[in-house]
Amino acid sequence: MTSSTTPGIARFNALAEPAATAALHEACASSAWGSKLLSRRPYATAEDLFAASDAAMAELTSDDLAEAMAGHPPIGRPKPGDPTSSREQRGMAGASGELKAEMLELNLAYQEKFGHVFLICATGRTGEQMRDAVKERIGNSPEQEREIVRAELGKINRIRLTRLLEEEETA
Template identity: 60%
Template structure:
């Protein structure tokens, strides 16, 4: 039995390569990741798309990961007007925001980028605990943890828009 591609995935498969890469950069800001995933089209299933996203994530360099993390707002302060970051960080209570922001500053001083965690489904307390643990990681351990967390975020975002009848538009040329 053959199943058709989810509606957003079918729309994504139909755009040209440059537009596909721009759409993917709304999921993950890494140009290398977006290009690798866009180049693998067309995808017959969401599973194929997610496998390609995982493979592209595994191939990212430290510089590619830095490019991707630079686009993420700090935990505890979703980007204004960004529904995705607000939804993903919805588990943070007001009283946890200040702690998260303070620890994120210390994390940033140590690691050179914002603390990145797949916040979907996690409470603020869980994110605080992870931040306290990860602040002590060495650079390589933390880079691989960031890679894993970014992969989880990407999978959630890709699934959301692939299964939505109204797939994201391709950003205009001056946009990400």
């Protein structure tokens, strides 16, 4: 990114607070994360927005993380009518019935152990890669998993913020 303001970041900075709040909520369901990003407007560059997102993510409490995770459907079961989760979980769309059934079982086992949905930045991953990740991560401690989830949410937020800025540029 250059140091000049891009049209997408300029449009984001100019959004009225309710519209900016709604746009940020689409990126991440944590109200604390959204509030922190709103409070730091205006942003000079997209990279400044990403840095603020990363900083806000690092500051989220366990309850804030739970709120953020509640906005994500289980892998292999995107929310009906939600193009974002369908697009992000595209790697499961063509998966075999066997792989989908295995993911359902793994998702349930993970949720039983950790008390929340298995969260991974699914963009660009195959169904097999996501299955292998949940198999690997189910052996983690809750503390290890919380930090992995925080990092995965950060990646997802960056992708969604990038898309938000690009969509604004074409609007």
